[in-house]
Amino acid sequence: MDLVANNLSYKPDDQYHLNEVSFNFKEGNLYTILGRTLSGKTTLLKTIAGLLTPDSGEIEFDGKNFLKIPVWERNVAMVYQQFINYPHLNVFENIAFPLKQRKIDQSIIKEKVMDALKSVGLLGYENRKIQELSGGQQQRVSLARSLVKNAKILLLDEPLVNLDYKLREQLREEFKNLFSKGLADETILIYSTTDPRETMELNGEVIVLDEGKVLQVGPAKEIFENPNSLKVAEISNDPPMNIIEAKILDNHIRFEGIDVEAPQHLSKLTEDGLKIGLRSSDIELGENGHEFEVELAEISGSETLLHLKRGDTKIIVSIEEVLNFKIHDKVKINFKIGRAYAFHADGKLASSPFGGLNG
Amino acid sequence: MNFKHKYFFLFPGLFVLIGILIFPIIFVVRLSLSGWNSYNPGLDYIGFENYIRLFTDDPRFWESFFRLSFLSVTTVILQYVIGFALAHMVWKDIKFKRFFRVLFLVPMMTTPVIMTVIWRTFFHESLGPVNDLLSVFGVAPKWLTDPVIAKFTVIIVEVWQWTPFMFLLLLAGLLSLPKEPFLAAAIDGASPVRKFIYVTFPLMAPISIGAIIIRLIEASKIMDTVYVLTSGGPGTSTETSSFYIFIKGLREFQMGYAASMSFTYLIIMIISLTIIAKVLTKVLLKE
Numbered sequence: 168m169d170l171v172a173n174n175l176s177y178k179p180d181d182q183y184h185l186n187e188v189s190f191n192f193k194e195g196n197l198y199t200i201l202g203r204t205l206s207g208k209t210t211l212l213k214t215i216a217g218l219l220t221p222d223s224g225e226i227e228f229d230g231k232n233f234l235k236i237p238v239w240e241r242n243v244a245m246v247y248q249q250f251i252n253y254p255h256l257n258v259f260e261n262i263a264f265p266l267k268q269r270k271i272d273q274s275i276i277k278e279k280v281m282d283a284l285k286s287v288g289l290l291g292y293e294n295r296k297i298q299e300l301s302g303g304q305q306q307r308v309s310l311a312r313s314l315v316k317n318a319k320i321l322l323l324d325e326p327l328v329n330l331d332y333k334l335r336e337q338l339r340e341e342f343k344n345l346f347s348k349g350l351a352d353e354t355i356l357i358y359s360t361t362d363p364r365e366t367m368e369l370n371g372e373v374i375v376l377d378e379g380k381v382l383q384v385g386p387a388k389e390i391f392e393n394p395n396s397l398k399v400a401e402i403s404n405d406p407p408m409n410i411i412e413a414k415i416l417d418n419h420i421r422f423e424g425i426d427v428e429a430p431q432h433l434s435k436l437t438e439d440g441l442k443i444g445l446r447s448s449d450i451e452l453g454e455n456g457h458e459f460e461v462e463l464a465e466i467s468g469s470e471t472l473l474h475l476k477r478g479d480t481k482i483i484v485s486i487e488e489v490l491n492f493k494i495h496d497k498v499k500i501n502f503k504i505g506r507a508y509a510f511h512a513d514g515k516l517a518s519s520p521f522g523g524l525n526g
Numbered sequence: 527m528n529f530k531h532k533y534f535f536l537f538p539g540l541f542v543l544i545g546i547l548i549f550p551i552i553f554v555v556r557l558s559l560s561g562w563n564s565y566n567p568g569l570d571y572i573g574f575e576n577y578i579r580l581f582t583d584d585p586r587f588w589e590s591f592f593r594l595s596f597l598s599v600t601t602v603i604l605q606y607v608i609g610f611a612l613a614h615m616v617w618k619d620i621k622f623k624r625f626f627r628v629l630f631l632v633p634m635m636t637t638p639v640i641m642t643v644i645w646r647t648f649f650h651e652s653l654g655p656v657n658d659l660l661s662v663f664g665v666a667p668k669w670l671t672d673p674v675i676a677k678f679t680v681i682i683v684e685v686w687q688w689t690p691f692m693f694l695l696l697l698a699g700l701l702s703l704p705k706e707p708f709l710a711a712a713i714d715g716a717s718p719v720r721k722f723i724y725v726t727f728p729l730m731a732p733i734s735i736g737a738i739i740i741r742l743i744e745a746s747k748i749m750d751t752v753y754v755l756t757s758g759g760p761g762t763s764t765e766t767s768s769f770y771i772f773i774k775g776l777r778e779f780q781m782g783y784a785a786s787m788s789f790t791y792l793i794i795m796i797i798s799l800t801i802i803a804k805v806l807t808k809v810l811l812k813e
Contacts, residue, residue, distance in 0.1 A: 251706040265714035
């Protein structure tokens with residue numbers, strides 16, 4: 168049972184929320200929609216769920232016109248980024264709600280709810296009021312509510328974004344386990360996120376969305392290794408990939424008075440307006456490196472993000488260590504230039520170290 | 527907190543409270559133990575004679591009380607149902623929403639006594655427009671002079687006059703509800719009808735209880751409508767407790783006896799409304 172969309176467009180104001188979006192989702196697979204905020208992720212999920220009707224385009228599921236089916240008959244489950252539950256019901260009743268909408272035997276409901284509670288680690292909480300739970304627990308309840316109905320399509324709209332760091336890590340881990348436990352056998356799982364790390368960890372098919380448009384579709388590894396444009400490279404990296412305007416001449420990359428030997432996959436590109444892309448993790452501190460000035464140093468978790476400047480070129484370097492720098496300090500860095508990307512002036516990928524469009 | 531002058535500062539409030547609430551209640555209790563009437567005005571002491579008379583020898587009071595219970599419960603239920611339906615209607619996105627919101631409030635902005643006079647004219651047996659229209663079907667109900675129909679005439683007027691108040695309270699309640707549970711319910715497979723039963727209605731329970739109690743208190747004071755529409759008639763068939771007490775106290779000047787009725791009425795109301803509130807809370811909030 169495939170979920171197929173053709174040219175979905177939705178333009179409620181002067182901006183496209185969805186712009187000619189097409190996809191073909193196959194059952195048993197995990198799809199990750201990666202995009203920045205306001206890129207149309209939630210709109211897309213709401214359209215699939217039936218909470219929004221697109222201006223044009225079609226959705227077909229199991230060969231039927233999905234847009235003609237009202238929300239409550241679509242057999243879709245959804246978890247929102249806000250923890251949405253029923254405030255007037257306790258945990259058990261919340262999870263049982265979707266089952267009660269169908270005529271299912273009480274004892275079966277009880278069994279299924281208990282199973283769902285177990286799988287999200289909330290056994291023993293069934294009589295609690297929703298307001299008495301923490302944010303993470305509330306999100307688990309809504310996850311359990313979406314699991315319990317065995318929907319054919321499970322939509323998760325940035326489910327971790329409103330949780331604190333620790334809970335996010337923990338729940339992300341649990342999601343991975345849940346998804347791999349065969350839950351997705353006949354389910355189409357669609358997960359939207361702004362976080363490239365989450366996308367890579369979930370390791371499904373990725374749809375990169377920006378301003379309502381699909382920029383690239385492919386396995387997570389492919390998106391990471393061969394982003395087809397500057398935009399995708401920006402969206403799929405956190406911190407965003409460094410973009411350096413450079414010139415390649417005689418096998419050498421030159422910018423801001425720096426001169427490095429071009430790796431093989433870049434050596435043939437000599438056009439004007441070329442942009443070199445390098446991940447923040449592909450730059451390292453080194454004694455014999457090029458001198459840059461520190462503009463800002465942030466420590467996040469166990470890594471340090473250095474915002475560096477040299478002339479007009481600004482780059483971000485991430486170092487897996489907690490280091491103290493002051494503004495205007497001088498640091499020396501080396502580029503792992505073998506891992507550099509090149510993009511044409513119009514933003515399209517010119518060459519990647521993983522073989523995309525090589526030469 | 528130990529503050530030397532607190533009674534000085536509390537005094538104005540306490541004075542008003544004592545003057546308008548506590549003194550009248552105490553005075554009514556004392557009055558009910560007296561035989562004050564037009565021949566014998568004064569606070570003499572006759573013991574519980576008035577109460578004995580009330581409980582053993584005055585079926586008219588109890589009839590008026592049960593009539594009042596019937597009228598107030600029926601009108602409040604109708605007001606709640608109609609008010610909820612109207613509020614639910616303009617809560618959704620419909621055309622001319624603002625227009626309807628104002629329209630439904632119009633009865634509340636009118637003066638009840640004047641509107642009742644107009645209703646009385648409407649329902650006049652031979653001259654009123656209602657029977658004029660109904661004559662097309664060959665019927666002419668005695669709106670104001672039939673003992674049974676007159677009760678329903680009172681209910682119609684009361685419902686018309688006070689449904690807007692219920693509408694206003696319930697609309698405010700609906701507008702204050704969170705939107706998220708409704709999104710969730712649609713996705714969880716609840717059709718619009720089930721969504722109302724399982725989400726809207728339970729979420730509205732606390733507001734409903736408040737609105738019903740407020741209207742019950744108001745409705746049990748029903749007096750002006752009856753006074754203008756039927757004057758309790760025909761016979762005593764639309765007479766309510768407050769109207770009967772008014773007749774005994776301020777027309778026949780049996781002050782002592784009227785006081786004993788008022789006090790009994792007050793006690794019954796406090797007890798019954800407490801029970802009603804408890805029951806409603808239990809049923810609607812499952813607590």
